[in-house]
Each structure stands twice: as structure tokens, then as C-alpha cells.
């Protein structure tokens with residue numbers, strides 16, 4: 001048994017060999033929390049506790065899989081396969097498959113993903129004669145999700161004044177009504193959405209004592225990793241399950257709590273100590289993951305948060321290199337810098353692709369990295385979230401461009417003929433496809449001669465309008481470049497407007513992605529040289545050709561040697577030898593949307609702490625002077641978090657410190673704009689801190705000029721820089 005705990009330090013050993021009674025491990029990043037939890041499971045099993053009686057809840061399915069595998073290896077047996085290990089959702093779905101009939105659901109209930117959920121919401125909103133423009137499925141879905149995670153079921157809502165008042169204040173008084181109908185409809189369909197997996201599990205345990213007893217008896221030992229990110233419904237479920245035996249072990253780090261927007265609350269850590277009086281609390285203080293430099297920087301920055309549980313994390317690891325700050329002119333250069341550096345590091349230090357991770361705050365930042373890695377022929381994989389060009393909204397937009405360039409492209413045509421919705425229904429499309437097949441003509445030809453095929457008047461009108469619009473775009477093909485066409489498509493199809501109107505977090509991300517696509521088309525048309533040497537062919541056809549080559553690139557790299565790209569949220573619990581964190585700029589990181597309150601800002605800082613502590617050996621933090629966002633060339637200042645780093649541990653030589661100031665801040669707008677944005681002080685300060693920006697090849701257009709016209713018109717003069725208020729979306733549209 002000793003071999004299981006070999007190499008653990010004193011605190012780790014105490015935690016891993018604690019068998020009965022509640023246990024809480026609160027410790028900083030890389031201190032071996034997950035390792036201890038894994039070891040403890042093996043230790044319990046080695047002490048005769050049946051794997052069937054152990055439940056372990058992890059944050060991702062991958063983590064669950066790895067944990068089982070590791071325990072299997074430690075014990076050298078197949079017993080680990082009998083463990084209940086998984087995410088809250090997967091474990092509860094499994095239990096509900098056995099128990100759902102108690103709640104009146106079929107045990108073979110369907111799980112609705114968020115697309116399904118939104119579709120049901122749309123249906124019930126319409127059935128209730130409410131306006132689905134006001135009660136947007138996305139917004140309603142997020143609200144219902146929040147209610148469920150706060151343990152407010154549809155029936156509870158009727159008695160919950162606070163929740164009702166919140167919705168009334170938000171001018172959505174019918175949320176309760178929609179919530180009832182939505183829940184009833186899901187029930188009728190025998191379906192649960194993701195949040196129901198938690199809510200129904202709670203209902204089951206609370207209202208059916210025999211079921212509760214059964215699972216209390218089964219799960220005699222319960223373990224939860226990443227406890228800081230559990231929400232109230234998860235807290236209550238595990239409390240119910242653990243009530244009989246109180247063998248519950250939770251592991252977490254309050255400094256890494258980054259999911260409060262999904263209802264997670266650090267309160268759970270504090271509450272845990274109140275609920276379980278004999279709790280044994282273990283602190284782990286030695287970090288085994290990172291170099292001294294990396295750890296010191298992380299510790300130093302997180303100290304700026306108030307109200308963290310005091311921790312003194314240290315490491316015996318090597319001092320390591322300083323953390324490198326990198327300043328580039330643009331986001332594309334940032335991507336190029338990272339790709340170049342990966343190539344160089346591979347040559348110099350014998351790293352392979354899988355030693356590198358590129359982390360970013362939001363998915364839309366992945367594009368510039370993706371393109372540079374592709375160009376350099378470096379294999380990569382984007383985790384969580386689709387590759388940029390696979391995203392639905394990006395595909396939809398590109399489908400328009402494809403049809404304009406080649407009307408025979410039936411797949412693209414089918415994709416957009418009724419998107420945004422213009423009253424050309426499924427039956428119409430099916431009929432048109434049949435006609436096309438019968439007459440051996442293209443679908444487009446059927447639509448462009450629609451009058452001949454007896455469609456009903458309103459449908460005919462919609463089809464004719466669509467055809468006219470596409471033909472209008474086509475008139476530009478001869479003398480306009482790809483970007484000009486794309487701008488017109490954004491304007492006239494209603495696609496951008498529709499995305500812009502959706503103010504939910506997901507809606508905003510979709511809008512951002514389409515803007516990002518348009519930015520990339522603009523940049524492509526403005527770039528002096530093209531990849532294939534065909535200088536100056538900036539037509540739509542040329543653009544599509546190169547984009548098709550990008551999308552056709554090999555994407556099948558299972559578990560192979562690839563650079564990993566993911567959001568910081570997705571990197572929780574993971575570690576990599578070399579880490580790049582991109583876009584360390586004000587309004588990106590911290591996010592412009594998350595700096596309205598101290599709580600939000602502190603969550604961003606925790607996210608920064610998570611990002612930094614993923615690195616084992618080397619860490620690069622990069623920021624760009626300017627980047628296209630929301631259709632504008634914007635200048636963000638370096639992130640405030642960079643100011644919070646201890647000077648002795650950072651290397652600014654990549655931040656332009658040594659370069660001559662050829663470009664200066666001349667592209668930062670007029671003196672008036674600078675004063676408006678407070679650049680007089682901050683930019684100058686930034687320049688002192690980071691040195692002048694590196695010399696640039698071509699002068700970027702002055703901020704505020706050459707503004708693409710696909711942005712909805714702002715009310716006042718455009719504020720191009722992202723202000724700390726994050727007010728980057730004009731409010732009058």
C-alpha cells in the first residue's frame with residue numbers, strides 16, 4: 001500500500017490516507033489536489049472499500065477518463081472500471097436513466113442540447129402569443145438555466161418574489177409563464193435539458209426517500225474536484241447524498257473560481273465548513289508544477305484580489321526563465337509571433353508540438369493563431385469550441401459568398417435560402433429540389449425562374465426577392481474586391497443585424513465571430529501579397545479559393561502531436577510545458593464585459609491566475625497594439641494585470657523595449673481622441689513601461705478612418721479604443 005502514496009509530501013499524505021469523515025482540501029494551483037484525490041481513491045480501494053461505493057465528480061469527461069485510467073494503473077487491476085467517475089451531468093444522467101420513471105419521465109428520456117432547448121422555447125413563446133423578438137430564445141434559455149442552477153424550479157418560481165421582480169425589472173414579466181410552458185413541453189416530450197439533469201436529480205433525491213436511501217447507501221464515499229466551481233443545485237445534491245455517511249471529500253482553490261456566470265459560487269467552500277462540523281481541512285502549499293518565476297508572478301497578481309483564503313504557495317522547482325511579455329502591432333502579427341516562437345523553441349529546446357498550449361480569453365481570438373500555425377505547417381488542435389471556420393455563423397456567411405461566386409453550389413444555397421428566415425419553408429425547398437432533379441437543372445435555376453413552377457404568391461415573392469438580392473451582389477464581382485462584397489452581404493442579407501440584435505452571451509459571441517470573419521476578409525484584401533504569389537487578385541473568387549484550402553486542411557489528429565489551443569476556461573486543471581496567453585489587453589482580458597463591478601474584475605483576475613499557473617516551464621504573454629474587433633481597428637492598452645506583475649520576474653525585451661520607435665503611437669487617433677480616452681497619461685505610461693511598439697512595415701489606417709460600413713451607425717463620434725467600461729457596442733441599434 002505504501003507504494004500508492006510514495007513521494008507525497010506530509011500534507012498530501014494526510015489527505016490521501018484520510019478514510020472516514022468529511023475532508024476539505026483548499027490549495028493553490030499545481031499543489032497536487034487532483035493527484036491527492038486520485039491517490040485517495042486508490043488508497044480507499046486498497047483498504048477494502050468497494051469501487052462500486054465510490055463516486056468521484058470531475059469537471060470534464062476527459063479528466064474523469066484520465067482519473068480512472070491512473071487509478072487502474074496504480075492498483076494494477078481492473079477494479080477502477082467499477083468506480084462512478086464523471087462530470088455531474090454525466091453521472092446524474094446515468095442515474096436518471098435508471099430512476100426517471102419515478103418522476104413520470106420515461107427512463108429512455110431524451111437529453112435536449114441548447115439548440116433543441118431554444119427551439120422549444122421559440123415554439124412556446126409563439127404559442128403564448130408573445131413576441132419572440134422580445135422573448136428571444138437565447139435570452140429566455142439563459143434565464144431559465146440560471147433559475148434552474150439556483151434551484152428555482154418552475155413551480156418554485158411562482159412563489160419566488162425576488163426572481164419575479166428581477167424579470168419584471170428586466171422588462172420580461174412573462175418569463176415565469178414561458179418557464180412553466182417550457183418545462184411542461186419538455187416533460188410532455190419526455191426530454192430533459194442539461195440543467196434538468198441537475199434539477200431533476202435534486203427533485204428525485206428530495207422527494208423520493210427510498211431513492212435517496214438507495215444512493216446514500218451506494219455512494220458511501222464521495223469526492224469532488226474543482227469544488228470552487230460548483231453551483232447551489234450541485235451543492236444540495238451532494239449534501240443529500242453525503243448526509244448518511246458524511247464521507248465527502250472536496251478539493252478546490254478559491255483563487256481559481258471562474259464560473260460564477262454559470263451560477264457557481266465560492267460560498268460553497270465556506271458553507272461546507274459550516275455544514276460538516278468535524279471537517280478535516282488540509283492545506284497544500286508546495287507547488288510541483290511550475291518554475292519559481294511563474295509561481296511568483298501568479299501569487300503576486302492574485303494578491304490584488306480581496307477576500308481570498310490566505311495561501312502561501314512555494315516551489316522547490318527551478319527558478320526558470322522570466323515571463324516574457326510580447327508586444328506586436330496587430331493580432332495577425334501576434335499569431336505569427338507565436339507560431340514563429342513555437343518553431344524556434346522546437347528547434348532550440350527539442351520540444352514537440354504537444355508541449356505547447358495557446359490560451360485565450362474568448363474563442364474568437366483563435367483565428368489569428370490558427371491561420372499562422374497553418375501557414376507554418378504546425379499541427380494544432382482547437383479544444384472546446386469549433387474551429388473558427390466550422391462555426392455555424394461563419395459557415396452561413398461564407399455560404400452567401402459561395403452562392404454569389406457560384407450559383408450552382410446547391411449545398412450553400414440550401415443553407416441560406418431561408419436564413420435569415422424569409423418565409424421559404426422546407427416544403428418549398430423540397431419541391432424545388434424535386435423540380436431541379438426532374439428537369440435536370442440547378443436549384444438556383446428553379447428559383448430564378450420560380451414564376452414558372454406554381455409556388456404560392458407569398459412564397460414566390462420571397463424567392464424573387466432573394467434572387468434579386470443575390471444578383472445585385474453579383475454585379476459587384478467584376479470591379480469590387482472580396483471585402484466590398486462581404487460588407488454588402490452583411491448589410492443587405494439581414495444576417496449581421498439579426499446577430500447584432502441577440503444580446504445574450506452566445507449571441508454576442510456569434511456576432512463577434514462574423515465581425516471577425518469580415519475583419520479577416522478586409523485584412524486579406526488589404527494585405528499586399530497573397531500566399532500563392534498571385535499578387536493583387538483580391539476578388540471574391542480568389543478569397544474563397546484560399547479559404548477553402550484553409551478549411552480543407554487535415555483536421556484528423558487524434559491524440560497526436562499537436563499544439564493545443566483553448567480558452568482559459570477550458571484549460572482549468574491542465575498543465576503544459578510552454579504556455580502562450582494571447583490578447584492580454586484591456587477590454588479583452590479583463591473582458592470589457594466583465595469589469596463593471598469589483599466582483600467581475602476579481603473573477604477576471606482569477607482567470608488570469610488560472611492562465612499563468614497552467615505553465616510548467618515557459619510562459620509568454622502577448623498583446624497587440626491594434627486589432628480589428630467589431631469591424632473597427634481598435635487600440636487596446638496592455639492589460640492592467642501586466643502592471644500587477646513583479647518587475648523582477650518579467651522580461652520585456654519582446655515588448656518592443658529594444659526597438660526603435662518608428663511607428664510610435666501615431667496610429668492611435670487624433671490628439672482630441674487621445675485626450676478623450678485619457679491616452680495622454682495611459683499611453684505614455686504604457687510606452688514607458690513597455691517601450692515603444694515595434695517598427696511596422698505598413699502604416700495601419702488611422703483609428704476612426706476607413707471605418708467599414710457594416711457596423712450599425714454609432715450615436716456619437718466613434719470611440720475606437722475600448723474604454724474600461726467596455727462600451728464597444730453602439731447603444732442605439
Ligand code: ATP
Pocket residue numbers: 007008009012027028029030031032033034035036253256287288289572573574575613
Ligand atoms: P490545479 O489547481 O491546476 O487543478 P492541482 O492542485 O490539481 O492543480 P495537480 O494537477 O494534481 O495539481 O498536480 C500538479 C503537478 O504536480 C502534476 O504534474 C502532479 O503530478 C505533480 N505533483 C503533485 N504532487 C507531487 C508530488 N508529491 N511529487 C511529485 N509531483 C507531484
Ligand code: MG
Pocket residue numbers: 033034035573
Ligand atoms: Mg487539479
